Amino acid sequence: MCKFINVHTHLAQDENVINIQHVHAGELDEETSKGLFSVGFHPWYIQESSWKEKLEKMRTEVKHPAVLAIGESGLDKVCETPFSLQVDVFTAMIELSEATKKPLIIHCVRSFQEIIELHKKIKPQLPWIIHGFNRNQNIASSLLDQGIMLSFGAEVMKQESPILEVLKNIPSTDFFLESDNKEISMDELYSKAASIRNENVEDMKVILFNNFKTVFKYAGS
Numbered sequence: 025m026c027k028f029i030n031v032h033t034h035l036a037q038d039e040n041v042i043n044i045q046h047v048h049a050g051e052l053d054e055e056t057s058k059g060l061f062s063v064g065f066h067p068w069y070i071q072e073s074s075w076k077e078k079l080e081k082m083r084t085e086v087k088h089p090a091v092l093a094i095g096e097s098g099l100d101k102v103c104e105t106p107f108s109l110q111v112d113v114f115t116a117m118i119e120l121s122e123a124t125k126k127p128l129i130i131h132c133v134r135s136f137q138e139i140i141e142l143h144k145k146i147k148p149q150l151p152w153i154i155h156g157f158n159r160n161q162n163i164a165s166s167l168l169d170q171g172i173m174l175s176f177g178a179e180v181m182k183q184e185s186p187i188l189e190v191l192k193n194i195p196s197t198d199f200f201l202e203s204d205n206k207e208i209s210m211d212e213l214y215s216k217a218a219s220i221r222n223e224n225v226e227d228m229k230v231i232l233f234n235n236f237k238t239v240f241k242y243a244g245s
């Protein structure tokens with residue numbers, strides 16, 4: 025039987041779930057390297073004065089086999105970090121993703137056009153996944169047209185949200201589910217997502233486990 029996949033979380037583990045836990049660049053502790061991780065610069069917490077030093081540390085961290093992805097990193101027009109600094113850091117994360125052959129988990133707030141333009145310009149070989157996607161079908165379609173994947177979180181549990189339509193229509197190879205920083209069980213999230221897509225939970229587990237194996241080159245069970 026497949027485990028649940030939680031593609032992006034900031035919180036602790038659960039035995040029935042394979043988690044990719046977010047760690048800030050420079051803070052991957054060998055002691056805690058029992059799970060699976062993504063390492064990156066969240067746009068909210070980039071410091072102009074220290075990011076380059078942390079990036080050097082991160083270059084070593086991302087070689088660890090437990091680090092499956094780069095991120096979350098990205099662009100956020102609603103935070104205080106200067107946008108040009110965010111672009112510099114995000115560009116470095118794209119390069120690192122390509123160099124290490126590890127996919128990129130993306131935080132995006134009101135910057136979808138910029139992300140799409142960067143994707144068109146750079147034509148990355150590695151998958152990009154927008155985490156916590158909570159926008160409408162039009163934005164989803166322009167990302168999917170570029171081959172960018174989407175990951176859905178707590179928004180799925182709402183009675184009404186534009187993403188319910190997006191989740192219903194999205195091809196099964198193009199998405200993941202996640203808890204992010206919410207106390208939400210993957211069990212509930214899978215059940216709700218499965219009902220929206222008219223699938224059963226076991227089928228959804230197989231689909232998302234296969235996506236996980238393909239995208240993150242995961243060889244375990």
Ligand SMILES: [Zn+2]
Binds near residue numbers: 032034046204205
């Ligand atoms: Zn997050």
